[in-house]
Structure formats: structure tokens, C-alpha cells
Amino acid sequence: MLGIVFSTKEEAQPFLNKYERGRFDGIGEGESEHDNTCLVSIIGVGKIKATLRTERLFSNYKLEKIIHGGTCTALVEEFEVGAIMAVSQVFEGDRIELSAPTYPRMPLTVPFDGIQEGTLVTQDHTVQGATELSYWQRIADVSDMVGYAVAYVAATHGVPCHIVKVVSGQMGVEDKELRKTLTTCYNKLSEFLLGSIDLLLD
DSSP states (O other): OEEEEESOHHHHHHHHHHGGGGTTTTOOTTOEEEOSSEEEEEOOSSHHHHHHHHHHHHHHSOOSEEEEEEEEEESSTTSOTTOEEEEEEEEEOTTTTSSSOSSOOEEOOOOOSSSEEEEEEEOSSOOOHHHHHHHHHHHOSEEESSHHHHHHHHHHTTOOEEEEEEEEEETTOOOTTHHHHHHHHHHHHHHHHHHHHHHHHO
16 A cells, blocks of 8 residues: 655645545544555654654554655755655754764655655754755755654655655745745645656556
């Protein structure tokens, strides 16, 4: 079974509206639904929720592959707002100062053609100031609050994980039409995931 994991109901909603004619539309945060092919779950925002709820998915279901879809914030200009990107490497950013990090960087396979690939840093804290932003720009392309946790749990279970993100903003840049931007991003994410299910099931 393929696991499709979102962070929020808002990110998932366009997908839920269309997949299997809205059959899974009623699920909320912390809930899952499945058919014979796919399990869809909304795990919430933050590394703790993501870790615990992803672990619960693996305890309750036999997942052969998992994909996390969501939004991210670009750290570099090469990743424009609205762009779909696949994560080829992910690492945990809140404990990066440790000389021997507890949570190592992880490479992820990218089965998709024709989209940008980049490095994701997952961190609960927000980037403060130009100096810190410059630091992260040297080692990552985009940032989120969930991706590493999903990938880490999947790795402990020996299950392949893919991460697809839509860039919903640029770090430190105000978007006066944020709601409109997010709606567009959620729809793009839905279209991409719906079009990729057959590929992911192979």
C-alpha cells in the first residue's frame, strides 16, 4: 500500500476533493483513510507530531512506500514561488550545531522527471536575520517543519520515502496575496500527486 502524507487539512483538501471522487474528504488532522491502493493521512505540523503519527501509520498498516506532499519556504532564489520540487536530500536543522548530529542527512530517491530537485532542511524554529539566512542558504534550498521526520521514520522501517513540495514563499519576503498563493500551491500539489500515483505504485 502507498502512504500519502500531508501536514495540514488545507494542504490536503484539493487532493481529498478529487481522489476517488472525494471518498476521503472527511479526514482531519491525526486521521487516516485507505482503500486497497492508497492510505491518506494528515499528520499535523511540527516534527513531534510528524514523528509520532508517522510511526503510528507504520505500526497500524503495511506500507510499501510513502510520499509526503506539502508546501515549503525557499531559502534561495532558484526555487520560485509556485514551483513543484522534489527533495533529493533532507536533514534536521534544529540540532545542526552538534559536532556529531544525532539525526544524519538522508539522501532520497527522486522517481519524477521534469521537476527541480533540491535539499530540504526541517526545523521548528524560524530563521532570524540575514546572517542566519545566509548560513542556511549555503547548505539547503528550502525549509519546512515536517519532511525529515517522515523520512526518518520511514527509513527506520526500511520503507522508501519520497518528498514533494510546492514553494509557497521566499524566506524573509512578504507576500501580500498569501491566501491566493497558498490556494494555487495546494491545487498544484494535488494535480502533481494525482498524476503521480500510478508511477509511485510501480
